């Protein structure tokens with residue numbers, strides 16, 4: 365039977381044996397001696413009716429640099445090239461994936477779990493916006509609750525068979541992204557920055573955080589890198605010559621792509637039509653997928 369899902373109807377994630385069903389996964393504020401404590405946070409279990417070959421986290425040092433845009437464009441490039449693709453919107457306090465894809469319906473549930481929304485090009489999506497009563501309801505939960513919801517997106521959502529799941533990660537290097545990093549089996553991350561952030565320590569912080577957790581950094585994307593003059597097509601670097609290549613080399617990572625500020629992209633995202641974009645942005649992801657051992661059907 366398929367029924368409509370609301371966040372309060374979701375049950376607690378199977379936490380691998382923690383004794384208390386109200387476990388917040390915040391061991392620092394809990395004295396209970398439980399299996400979750402041993403070796404830190406346990407990895408969440410994937411929904412038993414799903415198989416996901418590779419999980420790629422898309423991260424940024426802060427919000428607003430285009431992390432969701434790069435997630436969406438990567439998913440589009442993957443699905444167009446024959447990979448069974450999903451997007452988990454783990455940016456719980458600033459979810460923008462459903463809006464970009466024009467998805468406004470509520471998620472439905474079945475006996476196998478919560479069903480992701482499937483877009484016309486067959487990308488499976490899950491976001492908190494598909495579970496809250498109104499899209500405009502703010503999420504005002506504390507970190508451990510947010511991290512718990514992301515775990516539920518892994519455990520309770522029936523993703524089906526996916527080649528790759530892109531996770532639009534919570535921004536920054538704080539408590540929530542850290543817990544998500546630790547609790548989901550992420551195969552690698554893509555770091556998204558804007559040109560201004562490249563000159564700061566933000567990229568190095570995100571890269572170091574991943575390395576400290578033994579998560580490979582699959583590449584760097586410089587978003588809003590330049591604009592193209594609509595008359596002559598000349599590339600204008602508004603923030604001076606790009607430092608992306610130098611920063612990638614300094615951090616020992618690959619520069620995957622430099623994306624321009626493209627008014628068509630932002631219009632399509634605002635109108636919920638990103639899926640119909642005809643560009644080739646983020647096709648660099650195909651090499652990443654190949655390096656991870658994935659082959660399109």
Ligand code: ADP
Nearest residue numbers: 427428429430431432433624625626629630633
């Ligand atoms: P984040 O996920 O990092 O918070 P978003 O992906 O939501 O950032 O992007 C922030 C805003 O910038 C959105 O309105 C988005 O449509 C727009 N945007 C992102 N990248 C581009 C781009 N390359 N060209 C034009 N607009 C962009």
